[in-house]
Amino acid sequence: KQEVTQIPAALSVPEGENLVLNCSFTDSAIYNLQWFRQDPGKGLTSLLLIQSSQREQTSGRLNASLDKSSGRSTLYIAASQPGDSATYLCAVKKTSYDKVIFGPGTSLSVIP
């Protein structure tokens, strides 16, 4: 059974710092991995989608990497801003038509 964990559960950093969020999954046979952002009381916004054949994806200040063999993904946020404060969740899909399994999320606070 696939399990997804995220470390740390919460993180507080001063504005401008670069930071890394971690995601681990127990079954390396995944189809893709997706990083989401969730603001309080809101739905999820997709940030980056990495297919199993890819090693990383970049969007603006965000870079996500995927190491299937070790069951890990990282989300790198450069030059953090207060507006980045949110909960970040990773999610994996085992096959193309399979359900998505989410991690518990990392709550990020960027202090001005």
Add this chain to the structure above:
Amino acid sequence: GAGVSQTPSNKVTEKGKYVELRCDPISGHTALYWYRQSLGQGPEFLIYFQGTGAADDSGLPNDRFFAVRPEGSVSTLKIQRTERGDSAVYLCASSLDGVGYEQYFGPGTRLTVT
């Protein structure tokens, strides 16, 4: 264009009552997903539709939960004999199809069972 919408945004009901939660996916998206999210946790998969059919309903917790998507667009999640433990945010997502495309989430329905 319009995103995924969910109604109502909030629903308060008494224990034992029946509730329906509605999801309007992005037009043209054939895949639709329902999730349940409790406070401080990630979303938990409930059911996945491809078109009108439920491709995977393994996440439905028990037979009090049922979902339909009769015309392949709007979906309704139905909960019978609600219990206090059903209180959560119910999220709906859609994607272009089920194969590798990004999921786009609605804002959710917050269900409170008193």
